[in-house]
Amino acid sequence: xxxxxxxxxxxxxxxxxxxxxxxxxxxxxxxxxxxxxxxxxxxxxxxxxxxxxxxxxxxxxxxxxxxxxxxxxxxxxxxxxxxxxxxxxxxxxxxxxxxxxxxxxxxxxxxxxxxxxxxxxxxxxxxxxxxxxxxxxxxxxxxxxxxxxxxxxxxxxxxxxxxxxxxxxxxxxxxxxxxxxxxxxxxxxxxxxxxxxxxxxxxxxxxxxxxxxxxxxxxxxxxxxxxxxxxxxxxxxxxxxxxxxxxxxxxxxxxxxxxxxxxxxxxxxxxxxxxxxxxxxxxxxxxxxxxxxxxxxxxxxxxxxxxxxxxxxxxxxxxxxxxxxxxxxxxxxxxxxxxxxxxxxxxxxxxxxxxxxxxxxxxxxxxxxxxxxxxxxxxxxxxxxxxxxxxxxxxxxxxxxxxxxxxxxxxxxxxxxxxxxxxxxxxxxxxxxxxxxxxxxxxxxxxxxxxxxxxxxxxxxxxxxxxxxxxxxxxxxxxxxxxxxxxxxxxxxxxxxxxxxxxxxxxxxxxxxxxxxxxxxxxxxxxxxxxxxxxxxxxxxxxxxxxxxxxxxxxxxxxxxxxxxxxxxxxxxxxxxxxxxxxxxxxxxxxxxxxxxxxxxxxxxxxxxxxxxxxxxxxxxxxxxxxxxxxxxxxxxxxxxxxxxxxxxxxxxxxxxxxxxxxxxxxxxxxxxxxxxxxxxxxxxxxxxxxxxxxxxxxxxxxxxxxxxxxxxxxxxxxxxxxxxxxxxxxxxxxxxxxxxxxxxxxxxxxxxxxxxxxxxxxxxxxxxxxxxxxxxxxxxxxxxxxxxxxxxxxxxxxxxxxxxxxxxxxxxxxxxxxxxxxxxxxxxxxxxxxxxxxxxxxxxxxxxxxxxxxxxxxxxxxxxxxxxxxxxxxxxxxxxxxxxxxxxxxx
RNA sequence: GGGCGAUUAACUCAGUGGCUAGAGUGCCUCCCUUACAAGGAGGAGGUCGGGGGUUCAAAUCCCUCAUCGCCCACCA
Numbered sequence: 001x002x003x004x005x006x007x008x009x010x011x012x013x014x015x016x017x018x019x020x021x022x023x024x025x026x027x028x029x030x031x032x033x034x035x036x037x038x039x040x041x042x043x044x045x046x047x048x049x050x051x052x053x054x055x056x057x058x059x060x061x062x063x064x065x066x067x068x069x070x071x072x073x074x075x076x077x078x079x080x081x082x083x084x085x086x087x088x089x090x091x092x093x094x095x096x097x098x099x100x101x102x103x104x105x106x107x108x109x110x111x112x113x114x115x116x117x118x119x120x121x122x123x124x125x126x127x128x129x130x131x132x133x134x135x136x137x138x139x140x141x142x143x144x145x146x147x148x149x150x151x152x153x154x155x156x157x158x159x160x161x162x163x164x165x166x167x168x169x170x171x172x173x174x175x176x177x178x179x180x181x182x183x184x185x186x187x188x189x190x191x192x193x194x195x196x197x198x199x200x201x202x203x204x205x206x207x208x209x210x211x212x213x214x215x216x217x218x219x220x221x222x223x224x225x226x227x228x229x230x231x232x233x234x235x236x237x238x239x240x241x242x243x244x245x246x247x248x249x250x251x252x253x254x255x256x257x258x259x260x261x262x263x264x265x266x267x268x269x270x271x272x273x274x275x276x277x278x279x280x281x282x283x284x285x286x287x288x289x290x291x292x293x294x295x296x297x298x299x300x301x302x303x304x305x306x307x308x309x310x311x312x313x314x315x316x317x318x319x320x321x322x323x324x325x326x327x328x329x330x331x332x333x334x335x336x337x338x339x340x341x342x343x344x345x346x347x348x349x350x351x352x353x354x355x356x357x358x359x360x361x362x363x364x365x366x367x368x369x370x371x372x373x374x375x376x377x378x379x380x381x382x383x384x385x386x387x388x389x390x391x392x393x394x395x396x397x398x399x400x401x402x403x404x405x406x407x408x409x410x411x412x413x414x415x416x417x418x419x420x421x422x423x424x425x426x427x428x429x430x431x432x433x434x435x436x437x438x439x440x441x442x443x444x445x446x447x448x449x450x451x452x453x454x455x456x457x458x459x460x461x462x463x464x465x466x467x468x469x470x471x472x473x474x475x476x477x478x479x480x481x482x483x484x485x486x487x488x489x490x491x492x493x494x495x496x497x498x499x500x501x502x503x504x505x506x507x508x509x510x511x512x513x514x515x516x517x518x519x520x521x522x523x524x525x526x527x528x529x530x531x532x533x534x535x536x537x538x539x540x541x542x543x544x545x546x547x548x549x550x551x552x553x554x555x556x557x558x559x560x561x562x563x564x565x566x567x568x569x570x571x572x573x574x575x576x577x578x579x580x581x582x583x584x585x586x587x588x589x590x591x592x593x594x595x596x597x598x599x600x601x602x603x604x605x606x607x608x609x610x611x612x613x614x615x616x617x618x619x620x621x622x623x624x625x626x627x628x629x630x631x632x633x634x635x636x637x638x639x640x641x642x643x644x645x646x647x648x649x650x651x652x653x654x655x656x657x658x659x660x661x662x663x664x665x666x667x668x669x670x671x672x673x674x675x676x677x678x679x680x681x682x683x684x685x686x687x688x689x690x691x692x693x694x695x696x697x698x699x700x701x702x703x704x705x706x707x708x709x710x711x712x713x714x715x716x717x718x719x720x721x722x723x724x725x726x727x728x729x730x731x732x733x734x735x736x737x738x739x740x741x742x743x744x745x746x747x748x749x750x751x752x753x754x755x756x757x758x759x760x761x762x763x764x765x766x767x768x769x770x771x772x773x774x775x776x777x778x779x780x781x782x783x784x785x786x787x788x789x790x791x792x793x794x795x796x797x798x799x800x801x802x803x804x805x806x807x808x809x810x811x812x813x814x815x816x817x818x819x820x821x822x823x824x825x826x827x828x829x830x831x832x833x834x835x836x837x838x839x840x841x842x843x844x845x846x847x848x849x850x851x852x853x854x855x856x857x858x859x860x861x862x863x864x865x866x867x868x869x870x871x872x873x874x875x876x877x878x879x880x881x882x883x884x885x886x887x888x889x890x891x892x
Numbered sequence: 893g894g895g896c897g898a899u900u901a902a903c904u905c906a907g908u909g910g911c912u913a914g915a916g917u918g919c920c921u922c923c924c925u926u927a928c929a930a931g932g933a934g935g936a937g938g939u940c941g942g943g944g945g946u947u948c949a950a951a952u953c954c955c956u957c958a959u960c961g962c963c964c965a966c967c968a
Contacts, residue, residue: 005928194967201968220968233968265966275968284966344967389896393963396895400964490963531904533961564916565905571897571961573904581916584930595927645906645915660927668926749934755922756934762923831921835935842912852949853910859948867910874911 003597003707007583007590009554013699017134020702025071025722027141028078028480039070039077040483042464042519043133043140044496045148047086048122049093052132054528054536054574055489057546058566060136061559062487062525062640067139068695069635072725078480079139080467082146083126087456088191088350091412092183094118111411118412122149132547137555137698139721144476146467148459149414156466157459158417158430160507165418165428169366170406172426174296176279176286177405179358181304181318182351185409186362188455189402190495192355194344203272203336204329206232206249209257216241216249216260217336219271221343222281223329224321226251227310229258230294231277236262238273252334253325254311263288280359296359302409304356318356363407363416363452371398373505374498377517383501386523386638387569390493394522397494406455413453419446426450461499464518465508473510481508485638486519489527497522523638526566531575549579556697557583563644563696585648586700589693592656593704596682597711599667611677614666615744615784618737620659623650624685625731631692632725647692655685658745658791665790683712688726740780743817744788747781750812750819751792757831758810758823765795771803771818773880805887813884815877833889840885843878850875 020026031037041063046056063079071077091106094117098104106114126147133140146153164170177186202223205215218232229251234241245262258277265288266275279289279296289296299309304318312328313321329335346355375398377383378391385391407416418426419433421444427433433446462470464486468477482504488497504518530536536543549558561582565572612618627650634643659682666678687708690701698721705720717723747770755762772778781788781799789796797819805811809820810829813836850871853859860868 003927006930194965218968222968267968271968277968282966282968284968287966346967393896396964493963527962529961535962567906569897570905575904577917578904580930584916584928587930588928591928591931593927598927641906649915656927657932661932664926752933753935757921759922762933763925831935838936839912844912846912849912849949856948859910862948863910870911878912 003590003594005591005594007554007587007700009556009586009699010551012703013135013137013550013555016699016702017137019719020139020721021142023719023722025719026079026139027143028076031074031076033074037075038480039067039075039485040080040480041067041078041485041487042080042467042483043082044486044488044492045082045084045146045460045463046129047089048083048126048129048147049086049090050129052129052136052546054544054546054562055525056129056133057136057549057558058528058562059487059489059525060133060138061562062523063485064136064138064559064698065563065635065640065695066485066487066638068698068721069725071139071721072691072694072723074724076479078141078144080144080146080480081130081133081138081140081142082463082467083130083148084460085122085147085149085412085456087408087410087413087453088180088183088185088187090118090122091410092350094121094412097121106411114411122147135547135550135555137559139698144467148456148463152469153459153462153466154414155430156462156470157414157454158432159471160462160503161417161454161458162428162430163507164365169369170363170428171366172361172363174359174361175364175405176281176283176357176359177362178346178348178355179300179302179360180348180351180353181300181302181356182353183348183410184302186358186360186405186407187348187350187355188405188457191349192346193349195347196342197345199341199343199345201271201339201341202326202329203338204276205334205336206251206258206276207334208244209248209250215334215336216244216274217272218274218276219339220276221341222322224306224313224318224325225278225281225299226276226325227254227306227313227321228278228280228297228299229256229276230279230289230297231258231292232260232274233263233266233277233288233292234260234274235266235268236264238266238268240268241274252332253313253328254309259292259294261292263291281357283357286357286359298359300356300358362405363418363450365404365406367401367403367502370502370506371401371498373516374398374501377501377505382514382517383519384521386521390490390522390524390569393490394493394498398498404455406458407450407452408455409451410453413456414459416450416452416454418450420448420450421445422447457495457499460496461503462507464500464504470507481511482515482517483519485521485523487523487525490524493524521638524569526569527571528562528566529571529573531573533573544574544576549576552576553579553583554586554699556586556700560585560644560696563640564648567641568639582697585652586697588652588656589689589697590700590704592651592660593686593690593707595660596686597704597707600679600683600708600711611680613674613677614787615737615740615780616659616662616787617674617677617681618734619741620654620681620685621731622734622737623654624688625728625733627654628688628692628726628728628731632727635695644696647689647696651689651693655689658741659685662787662790665786683708690720691723691726694720739776740784743777743780744784744791746814747788747817747819748791750814750817751794751821753835754810754812754819754821754832757835758829760821760823763793765793766821767795768792768797768822769803769806769809769820770797770799771801771820772799773801773816775801777817811884811888813881813888816880818884836885836889840882840889843882843885847875847878847882850878 067077067079095106178192180187199221201219203217203219205217208214244260248257248259250257277285277288279286280298297309299306301307306313306316306321308314313324348355418428420426421439421442425442427440436445439446464483465481468481470477500518505516508516530542557579561579630646631643663678666672667675690705694701702720709717772781778801805820809822812819
């Protein structure tokens with residue numbers, strides 16, 4: 001196979017992906033060890049409205065790394081893909097499009113007609129994001145792709161609802177909910193966002209009933225809601241108002257007499273110290289109203305217009321009503337003053353419109369009983385968060401959990417499986433009830449099904465087992481539940497993660513307690529920000545499209561860059577040029593592989609690891625062993641960044657910069673007897689590098705794997721994806737080789753430094769004399785002359801335990817080693833002197849630090865003896881090296 | 893109001909009690925050396941946000957302040 005000098009991802013990615021998919025490797029295959037190890041991940045189902053963004057790309061990469069790694073380790077792996085119908089979001093998108101393109105509202109089409117429009121839309125766009133996941137290289141089992149609105153999932157939702165109903169955990173009630181006036185539905189507390197905005201605080205005078213001409217002033221940011229007031233509250237200890245408590249005032253415009261009462265939730269320091277109570281339209285007032293048994297008056301229609309309770313303002317929109325109310329108050333001289341303030345305004349996540357708290361009839365789930373086992377799951381360690389600090393966030397929400405408003409006044413979603421008879425007696429049923437059939441409890445004919453649909457999370461919380469077939473006892477459910485790893489963003493810890501855990505414990509009760517938690521690890525990935533540290537968003541237009549990046553740099557580069565940039569859970573600022581780092585690394589691997597392969601020539605190379613003939617061979621194999629084991633450990637512990645950084649350093653610094661360079665003269669010389677050995681080792685190390693990198697950069701490694709097999713004359717080999725992850729089984733740690741190699745690197749670097757700083761020239765052949773007072777250094781340098789000479793471009797050198805500086809030479813110093821290099825006539829030593837002086841300065845500082853420690857008896861007594869010994873040795877070394885540096889500086 | 897995270901080289905980030913505090917990018921010098929110039933070699937550059945404390949020893953642990961960001965909170 002001819003490999004171009006640059007890696008060109010676009011030429012390979014699609015065909016490689018097809019090969020993977022056709023191989024069946026994305027589908028689970030039994031653990032070959034017979035131990036039955038399984039590893040399951042369910043994808044956080046992206047919204048069908050969505051397109052891949054950087055958060056998805058990062059999370060997709062993380063999941064794919066885990067899955068590919070476990071697959072290569074022999075686990076029976078399954079990664080379940082799918083999409084979420086995302087009730088509100090999708091309905092809003094389709095409604096908007098319908099209105100813009102055809103000028104129609106959903107009511108014009110009717111429920112059936114509208115739903116078929118949404119399904120059409122879903123068919124057209126729903127798969128797009130999954131296609132983009134494929135481009136990323138995601139090794140999902142696409143034969144198991146699920147959608148939260150498909151029939152099986154709908155049934156799962158109905159069954160879950162019925163079960164909660166039977167346990168008495170579902171109730172219907174008039175409650176204050178967050179109302180989205182644009183989408184005309186209730187939304188949950190978790191779907192609103194408080195945004196700080198400039199506003200005004202209006203001070204309104206309410207006439208006192210018993211004292212004509214006197215007023216009680218209340219302050220409000222929402223004057224129009226006064227039409228729904230049914231009381232005024234002051235703090236019980238507030239001297240200003242004490243005597244008014246128990247009396248009444250009269251609400252302007254509607255002439256309602258409302259009581260003035262004392263409530264200790266009132267903050268006397270805020271506003272006027274008196275707060276109007278609007279139980280129908282304010283959460284705090286709802287509580288106060290209930291406490292004091294005040295009536296609740298609802299003044300808004302579903303679309304935000306005032307109803308007949310608005311009196312003279314009936315029919316106006318809430319915005320207009322506010323203006324009119326204020327104008328009228330002004331006219332009546334009831335407006336005392338106006339203050340400018342900054343306050344929080346609740347906005348709907350979906351429509352971005354201001355939420356109106358509104359009392360309405362909704363369905364709720366009692367959450368406290370469901371929360372208990374979910375809390376216990378985290379406390380007991382059965383569920384672990386990565387990073388661990390997110391556990392606190394999870395627990396805090398669960399411990400203060402509010403009942404869940406699960407009804408939505410939408411059409412796109414799972415219709416609430418509740419039917420009513422002619423007396424409006426409700427009954428939940430997992431099997432749809434026919435109109436006219438008898439009500440299971442009352443026997444009276446069923447007349448209608450509830451109009452509302454369920455919150456979208458009422459289906460997504462079933463995802464980890466619903467996708468595996470629940471409520472049926474399928475083989476998949478048996479085999480793959482519970483899952484091992486879930487990775488998602490922090491913004492849905494409450495919305496989704498906590499609810500999935502609750503659902504797992506609640507609905508998987510056929511399993512023993514310890515197997516119900518839907519996943520063992522919940523990984524909260526980093527947030528990808530723009531270059532300025534802002535969230536990427538459509539409105540800011542600062543998003544970086546992963547698909548663009550994949551097209552420009554390749555999927556491997558996007559994956560590797562994202563992992564290099566995101567130390568576990570730490571947010572990252574991303575700019576397109578940062579993807580370049582991943583590409584450059586890929587290109588480095590590509591070229592290293594190309595170089596190795598062009599020198600293999602179809603030789604059969606076996607037993608590479610046992611034929612290490614030279615120091616560098618032993619060294620690279622020892623380094624390889626260390627890299628394999630640290631990568632394996634990091635991946636087992638979900639430390640992706642550590643793994644990627646470690647591989648980066650091993651491949652680039654150890655393998656390319658040193659081993660390949662040392663290998664060059666050996667196989668370019670046909671007479672070199674170590675040629676076969678070096679080729680064997682190169683092929684071995686390359687093979688393992690490809691295996692280690694495969695979870696991170698699957699495409700490129702797969703191509704190179706095939707090329708390697710060809711170069712080795714192996715013919716058809718299994719794809720890398722389906723091959724075993726490298727193990728260091730046949731490798732041993734070689735401490736001596738690593739130590740010797742370090743000395744050699746020291747010498748080479750020292751010579752290079754002298755060459756550069758004195759402008760001898762990097763490659764000019766020179767001779768050297770080395771003083772190596774330590775016996776092991778002396779041995780190493782005598783033994784490994786070819787390596788030193790090759791890398792430092794020395795013709796030859798002499799080495800002895802103690803050598804005086806020969807005349808006409810300058811010396812490079814490294815540790816206890818001194819390398820004397822013969823210089824030409826006119827050489828400028830200034831740069832070298834500067835560097836040596838600077839180094840001396842640093843070393844002197846270090847020496848002082850050590851002296852301070854060693855002269856302190858408490859250190860010598862308390863510290864680890866090994867540490868003290870190390871410091872003594874270090875001190876001796878420093879002194880020696882400094883002495884040599886000084887001597888040299890004198891000679892300059 | 894409460895909680896969490898961040899603050900280390902010009903930039904983006906590693907480093908959680910003990911080597912002369914590291915990497916990538918950028919910068920300076922040299923090199924097209926037959927894998928890669930999207931490369932190689934060498935170099936410059938940091939009082940680790942401020943202050944206090946614990947310790948023989950602090951970028952690292954504790955307290956406090958500052959700045960930035962995120963989340964939660966009845967937000968009149």
